Amino acid sequence: MNVARLTSSISTKRTVRREEKNNKVKSCISEKEILDIAWKYFQQHASQRISYFNFFVLFSSFMTTGLITTFHPQFRAHAVGVAIGFMQVFLSFIFWKVDERNKFLTRIGENAIKEIEKKYELEGCCQHNPHPIQMFLHEVAQTENVLNDQKNVPFLKKQISHSKSFNMIFVVYAFVGFCGACFAIYSHYNPPSLMQSNSINFSGNLPASARISVFVNSSSLRGATPDKTSVVEKRSISANSTSINRTTTTKTKILPGKYSCPQPSKEVCPQPPKVVCP
Incomplete structure (x- = not known):
């Protein structure tokens, strides 16, 4: 107890x-x-x-x-x-x-x-x-x-x-x-191709005294047929710090399967540069 x-x-x-x-x-x-x-x-x-x-x-x-x-x-x-x-x-x-x-x-x-x-x-x-x-x-x-x-x-x-x-x-x-x-x-x-660009610039290969910019309408080049010419216009030239604006016409022939670069006329560029196209 x-x-x-x-x-x-x-x-x-x-x-x-x-x-x-x-x-x-x-x-x-x-x-x-x-x-x-x-x-x-x-x-x-x-x-x-x-x-x-x-x-x-x-x-x-x-x-x-x-x-x-x-x-x-x-x-x-x-x-x-x-x-x-x-x-x-x-x-x-x-x-x-x-x-x-x-x-x-x-x-x-x-x-x-x-x-x-x-x-x-x-x-x-x-x-x-x-x-x-x-x-x-x-x-x-x-x-x-x-x-x-x-x-x-x-x-x-x-x-x-x-x-x-x-x-x-x-x-x-x-x-x-x-x-x-x-x-x-x-x-x-899938990088963009050269033909899809709207402008081709040739000014990088030219001397400073003569700069030429050629504008090509890519749509007209893609739609061109063999033995048909396309017109390249709007060419601006600046030489010796004097700007001269001219509008000339250069004929470019499109061959089958090839792409030819437009060659400037002698009146515009007395000594055209050598342009190597792709």
Whole structure:
């Protein structure tokens, strides 16, 4: 009997001590402090989510500009364009996953604040109609009402969440990067030919004292038939810092299967240069 009394007294003392510890913990942390902890947690991850998204938009815009620049005729860096395009697709995927994680962490702080708001005893509030002071609970109820009212409204006039808006931007940048990489691969294996250009410049092979620019209408050359002549006009000559504008006519004969360069007349250029045609 004495042993049973001792064990029961020891167990009761332990339970009393546990209750005292719990009461001390409850008294040390007030409800306001719990709300501050939950709010700081929510604010940290919400601001982190926005800052990551802003960095993604800025960085992806620079990458898109560089991708477009690689297609310029002065550069034609198709290998760099392929690398930038696929890198943009990869970064869009990574930032999308980071945004999903930040969204999950933000919801944890949001749910903690909602549990604290449920303890508020306010007049005229219920589960389906929270008081406006209960901001997080009130926002959920109002969002559900708006979505129910906008079921038959066109998509452009509907309210969409931040997550859907962010996901749309991620998809757009990934699509731009993928299309740019594919076009860079196509341009690398299918370069533009000489006959597709609208002008042929012979000024690089001439001395500085006599610069001649011959403009050829490529459409007339492509449509010419054998033994048919095409007329080349618009010839500008500048010599010894004196500009002389003349309009002459030079006949060029198109042979079957060959392309012949227009030869300037003796009146225009006394010493025409030797031009090697491809």
